[in-house]
Amino acid sequence: MFSRPVARAALAAQKRAFSSTVRASEKVAVLGAGGGIGQPLSLLLKLDPHVTSLSLYDIRGAPGVAADVSHIDTPSTVKGYAADQLDAALEGAKVIVIPAGVPRKPGMTRDDLFNTNASIVRDLAAAIARVSPEACVCVISNPVNSTVPIVAETFKKAGVYDPRRVFGVTTLDVVRAARFLSEITSADPKDAVVTVVGGHSGATIVPLLSQTQYGKGVAGETYEKIVHRIQFGGDEVVKAKDGAGSATLSMAYAGAKFANAVLRGLKGEAGVVTPTFVKSPLFADQGVEYFSSNVELGPNGVEKIHPLGPLTAEEEKLLAACLPDLKKNIEKGVQFVNQTA
Ligand code: NAD
Ligand code: LMR
Numbered sequence: 001m002f003s004r005p006v007a008r009a010a011l012a013a014q015k016r017a018f019s020s021t022v023r024a025s026e027k028v029a030v031l032g033a034g035g036g037i038g039q040p041l042s043l044l045l046k047l048d049p050h051v052t053s054l055s056l057y058d059i060r061g062a063p064g065v066a067a068d069v070s071h072i073d074t075p076s077t078v079k080g081y082a083a084d085q086l087d088a089a090l091e092g093a094k095v096i097v098i099p100a101g102v103p104r105k106p107g108m109t110r111d112d113l114f115n116t117n118a119s120i121v122r123d124l125a126a127a128i129a130r131v132s133p134e135a136c137v138c139v140i141s142n143p144v145n146s147t148v149p150i151v152a153e154t155f156k157k158a159g160v161y162d163p164r165r166v167f168g169v170t171t172l173d174v175v176r177a178a179r180f181l182s183e184i185t186s187a188d189p190k191d192a193v194v195t196v197v198g199g200h201s202g203a204t205i206v207p208l209l210s211q212t213q214y215g216k217g218v219a220g221e222t223y224e225k226i227v228h229r230i231q232f233g234g235d236e237v238v239k240a241k242d243g244a245g246s247a248t249l250s251m252a253y254a255g256a257k258f259a260n261a262v263l264r265g266l267k268g269e270a271g272v273v274t275p276t277f278v279k280s281p282l283f284a285d286q287g288v289e290y291f292s293s294n295v296e297l298g299p300n301g302v303e304k305i306h307p308l309g310p311l312t313a314e315e316e317k318l319l320a321a322c323l324p325d326l327k328k329n330i331e332k333g334v335q336f337v338n339q340t341a
Contacts, residue, residue: 027053029093032100034061036248044256050263057089090131101141103246110143129158144168144200149333164301168277171254265297
């Protein structure tokens with residue numbers, strides 16, 4: 001045990017380290033800040049002590065959202081940018097979160113959004129490549145399985161691609177998995193964390209329930225049902241909103257949680273590990289260049305991509321169903337950038 005003076009000195013040093021960590025300058029930009037996700041995401045980022053400056057951009061309404069959020073009594077500064085101010089919004093950003101684009105309506109798949117969202121994401125990525133190529137880019141806009149390759153290919157064209165800094169945000173699948181597992185086991189969701197791997201749509205979403213204390217005993221029909229619910233949780237919200245869009249509030253929570261993890265990694269916090277959809281070697285030999293698995297985040301973005309670990313026969317089957325769909329979605333994104341000027 002420490003003597004009292006030593007313990008006091010250690011505590012003071014710890015406090016200094018904490019406050020200097022929190023004070024380090026971190027500008028976060030939200031592209032699509034006026035939307036259903038963008039607004040609550042901006043609110044949650046305003047509450048994050050790791051964010052010192054918040055830059056809110058949208059083709060509609062961002063200055064209003066910024067004025068509103070800026071009154072919240074946390075230390076970060078907030079500025080809103082109108083449609084013609086994208087470059088200014090991106091200037092100096094360390095982390096850029098992109099929820100810009102259209103959401104689903106009942107009866108649509110995420111892939112049905114491709115025609116509209118692909119060019120939105122490509123054009124935003126081109127601006128990022130020009131203005132803030134060193135930023136970590138967190139893509140929320142669907143279909144994530146295709147929009148992440150679109151960002152990567154756009155960066156490659158501009159000669160600024162660093163695979164360590166482009167992320168697809170799959171955190172909502174992880175959030176849902178913990179919540180749904182807690183509902184059937186009565187565990188606290190914080191103890192029911194599930195690694196969800198693969199991609200972000202239907203069969204490409206692969207929960208590894210066997211790797212958790214509370215999930216490994218789930219079997220039979222209960223297992224089938226929870227896997228289906230994790231894979232198609234987005235549909236529940238789209239159906240309930242009945243034409244008014246898809247998940248916004250839970251997504252804002254998930255997006256803020258992921259941005260917080262990226263920021264903690266950038267600041268050198270050790271052991272920040274979360275699933276995210278990145279350029280990955282795990283299934284590259286099968287032509288699947290991007291894959292979500294547990295990733296350790298660090299000062300340069302992706303620090304280490306973890307292997308999947310042991311899978312059950314059911315999980316092997318889910319993975320086998322995931323890979324061909326994911327491959328197609330990725331190729332569609334790659335082709336889109338390389339076929340357009
Ligand atoms: P929304 O329509 O409410 O908001 C989208 C916003 O993007 C609007 O404010 C719009 O003006 C803006 N926008 C459009 N084009 C833009 C551009 N070129 N630059 C900047 N902003 C632009 O939609 P939403 O509910 O917020 O959903 C946004 C996207 O997020 C959708 O594609 C949806 O499918 C996706 N999403 C992803 C996840 C996930 O888990 N990754 C979860 C939920 C929703
Ligand atoms: C989700 O998982 O809720 C999002 O991808 C939105 C959607 O279209 O389902």
